[in-house]
Amino acid sequence: MNDSGPGGGGYFWCLRHDRVESGDDVCPAQHRLGPYASADDATRALETVEKRNAAWDAEDARWTGEVS
Numbered sequence: 654m655n656d657s658g659p660g661g662g663g664y665f666w667c668l669r670h671d672r673v674e675s676g677d678d679v680c681p682a683q684h685r686l687g688p689y690a691s692a693d694d695a696t697r698a699l700e701t702v703e704k705r706n707a708a709w710d711a712e713d714a715r716w717t718g719e720v721s
Contacts, residue, residue, distance in 0.1 A: 663688025666698035 664675045665687035673695045679685060686702065689695040713719075 664692045664695035666695045
């Protein structure tokens with residue numbers, strides 16, 4: 654990964670400002686998701702998180718035998 658500045662390279666979704674950030678214009682790590690390869694990917698960060706959480710919840714349910 655490129656560590657060329659405060660953001661470490663790439664594009665991030667800022668949870669504080671609901672926007673894509675990159676380069677030197679990034680909020681602290683605790684307020685952002687990423688890095689993503691493109692601004693479009695960063696824009697879809699919350700959708701990606703939602704899909705991953707649903708998949709992990711389904712896997713947890715399968716693992717514990719809670720699947721009907």
